[in-house]
Amino acid sequence: MNEVELVLTHVLNCNRLSLYLNKDMHLGKDKSMLLSLILKRRILGEPVQYILGKTEFMGLEFKVDNRVLIPRPETEILVETAISQLKQMGIASPKIMDLGTGSGCIAVAIAKSLPRADVWASDISISALQLARENACLNNVEIKFIQSDLFDALKSKNVKFDLIISNPPYVSTEEFNSLAKEISFEPELALKAGIDGLDFYRLIITQAAAYLGDNGLLIFEEGINQAVLVKEILEQESFDQLILIKDYNNIERIIMAKKGLFKNG
Ligand SMILES: C[S@@+](CC[C@H](N)C(=O)[O-])C[C@H]1O[C@@H](n2cnc3c(N)ncnc32)[C@H](O)[C@@H]1O
Structure with a gap:
């Protein structure tokens, strides 16, 4: 609409x-x-989704307000790719972690599509997690929500995932200063990612192997012109079988990689 x-x-x-x-x-x-x-x-300039307090993502309804980023259409490609990969993996009850869950859109859409999956979701923002919990209830799915600075809260747990998915903050300092007015209504925490916008990819990629099982997959959404740079970081950290996927505007938007043999965590 x-x-x-x-x-x-x-x-x-x-x-x-x-x-x-x-x-x-x-x-x-x-x-x-x-x-x-x-x-x-x-x-x-307030986005219509905040004014109405709701939006649609993957055909599901989500509550949204200024605690969370408004789910974007590109992120549906991320979720569709992850679901298709998880189905191909053929694991009866795959364990999935959504890092930086925001409204919970990614975790909820995966849980809805794969009812037997064990879906975890984390965010550093307590207020975002409150809304994500409401969205899980609204869509009638069970998700393990945890408050964490990336993997920090998992350090004491012996947990390995089949797939780690993230649409992390990826706006560079320069871009942040010239964003459209509407975006200024969205939380800074969901957008800013250091001088080159790659801070979260570096942090996640260097830690992810320890939380991935054998054959575990890491899948990201990234900003315009970031795919090649994220690919380099993945290769440096011995991830392999890299796949890049374009969005509706022919922009490389999703990157998927497998935990390499050298990365046993
Ligand atoms: C770009 S938003 C993505 C939200 C949602 N997953 C989506 O796709 O619409 C990034 C999210 O990462 C969270 N975040 C920022 N820094 C974080 C950190 N250090 N650890 C965990 N989550 C963080 C933000 O609060 C925000 O909810």
Whole structure:
């Protein structure tokens, strides 16, 4: 749905089709007031998803507010790739870790698609985790949420995953200073990633092998022009069988790699 359709279906409490087929819909006083409040916030640049408090990801509904990044369409490619790989691996109950879960969109969508999977999700932000828990409830899935600075909370646990997935913060300092106004409503913590935007890839890649089982996979989303650089870091850390996947705009957006033989963790 486009933004106008999103707002009108919300205000009129109807589906998209009714907007076009039902010619007798009237706004009335309360709904006019609600529409006017929504438009005032939108004019100030606030993303429509925050104003409505919800968004759709992989056909599922998620609550969103300024505690979390708004799930992006590119991230659906990340999730679809991970699900397809997990199915190919043929493990009855694969163990998955979503690092930097935010709204929980990745973890929830995987858990929904693979009901027997053992899905874990972490974030450093307690407030993001609160919302992610609500989204797991809303979508009726069980996820083990943990508050952690990347892998820190796992150090004492002897746990190995079949797949570690992450859409980490990847905005460089320079890019952050020139972001569109709408993005300034989203949490800095979800965006900023050091001078070159690669800080989180370095941190995750250098630690991930210790938390991956044999044949374990690491899969990331990355920003524009970052794929080649992330590939280099993966190769330096002896990950192999690297695969790059493009998004709808032909930009290399997803990278997947297998834990190398030298990396036994
Ligand atoms: C780009 S957002 C991705 C959110 C969500 N996974 C998605 O794809 O929409 C990155 C997330 O990483 C979290 N984060 C930032 N620094 C972190 C850290 N050191 N450890 C764990 N999570 C972190 C942020 O709070 C944010 O929720």
